[in-house]
Amino acid sequence: MPAPAHAFLPTMLDFSLFVEPFVHAFSCDQFVLPLPTGHRFPMQKYARLREAVRALPGIELTEPRPASRDELALVHDGAYIERVFLGTLSSGEAREIGFPWSEAMVERACRSVGATIAAARMAQKEGIAVNLAGGTHHALSERGSGFCVFNDVAVAIRVLQREALIGAALIVDLDVHQGNGSARIFSDDASVFTLSLHAEKNFPFRKEKSDLDIGLPDGAGDARYLDALDEALALLPPGFSPDMVFFLAGADPHENDRLGRLKLTAAGLKERDRKVFDFAHARGLPLVVTMAGGYGRDLDITVALHRQTVEAALAWQPHIAAAIAARRSQGNPAQAA
Numbered sequence: 001m002p003a004p005a006h007a008f009l010p011t012m013l014d015f016s017l018f019v020e021p022f023v024h025a026f027s028c029d030q031f032v033l034p035l036p037t038g039h040r041f042p043m044q045k046y047a048r049l050r051e052a053v054r055a056l057p058g059i060e061l062t063e064p065r066p067a068s069r070d071e072l073a074l075v076h077d078g079a080y081i082e083r084v085f086l087g088t089l090s091s092g093e094a095r096e097i098g099f100p101w102s103e104a105m106v107e108r109a110c111r112s113v114g115a116t117i118a119a120a121r122m123a124q125k126e127g128i129a130v131n132l133a134g135g136t137h138h139a140l141s142e143r144g145s146g147f148c149v150f151n152d153v154a155v156a157i158r159v160l161q162r163e164a165l166i167g168a169a170l171i172v173d174l175d176v177h178q179g180n181g182s183a184r185i186f187s188d189d190a191s192v193f194t195l196s197l198h199a200e201k202n203f204p205f206r207k208e209k210s211d212l213d214i215g216l217p218d219g220a221g222d223a224r225y226l227d228a229l230d231e232a233l234a235l236l237p238p239g240f241s242p243d244m245v246f247f248l249a250g251a252d253p254h255e256n257d258r259l260g261r262l263k264l265t266a267a268g269l270k271e272r273d274r275k276v277f278d279f280a281h282a283r284g285l286p287l288v289v290t291m292a293g294g295y296g297r298d299l300d301i302t303v304a305l306h307r308q309t310v311e312a313a314l315a316w317q318p319h320i321a322a323a324i325a326a327r328r329s330q331g332n333p334a335q336a337a
């Protein structure tokens with residue numbers, strides 16, 4: 001006996017299976033930061049990443065506008081912003097950032113923050129959006145640090161909050177280094193929950209207090225790392241109901257990384273990404289993905305790891321968009337799922 005016609009009708013969430021993935025990826029590698037020969041910041045990786053994701057079906061590469069001073073001032077100290085723009089940072093301040101000052105450096109920093117702001121706006125509409133740079137989580141309100149001039153995620157959160165596009169936000173910082181800047185910026189702010197899973201003995205050596213810190217020992221490996229991530233995501237306070245998730249998908253926990261030390265494999269990082277996308281999907285939350293760190297001895301490996309995250313974003317986008325639509329149509333708060 002043939003099955004009744006309605007047996008083939010998809011459920012509401014299953015409609016996502018028939019929708020082509022579509023993800024905006026904001027790139028600012030066109031704005032090159034001039035660095036001296038031998039500098040350890042892997043400037044080339046950004047252009048190579050753009051080339052690596054360009055042909056992925058459903059990727060829409062977009063150049064972001066720069067963040068404005070007004071937007072930066074929602075997080076950063078006005079005098080610090082002024083010193084960055086005018087090139088009057090002290091030698092100590094410039095050394096802590098790790099880049100020689102140039103007008104191009106300022107442009108690049110503003111474009112990178114602009115990319116995360118744009119990705120956050122787009123994630124509201126499309127479920128997921130990506131900044132192919134960003135994740136500059138060491139930047140504090142009044143100073144930069146560790147290759148981070150301004151804190152892109154913090155500024156994006158403040159911009160969207162100012163426009164009442166979001167209330168609460170969750171930062172899932174899985175770069176191998178602690179998100180000390182974000183932790184400090186939001187330390188007294190109950191609307192933003194900062195989660196950092198990092199290598200305990202790594203930079204920054206003076207850690208700040210995130211809402212949830214998990215510091216792992218050197219050489220932790222896939223199984224321990226993934227267990228810790230499960231535990232972290234389960235430890236979010238039951239009353240906390242974010243409207244958006246910001247994922248810092250650093251490639252630097254990888255075993256090939258010069259600065260990482262946690263010794264995750266590519267498969268381990270793929271599973272890490274899956275857990276974060278699954279988390280956003282289960283709760284129907286828009287997800288902003290930033291690339292954060294990645295300093296492979298072999299840059300091809302770093303680019304492949306970042307590309308793997310972008311591929312996961314594409315695979316999950318229709319499903320997360322459908323879950324968000326379902327939640328909104330039911331008028332449920334984000335926590336409902």
Ligand SMILES: [Zn+2]
Pocket residue numbers: 175176177250252292293294
């Ligand atoms: Zn890092």
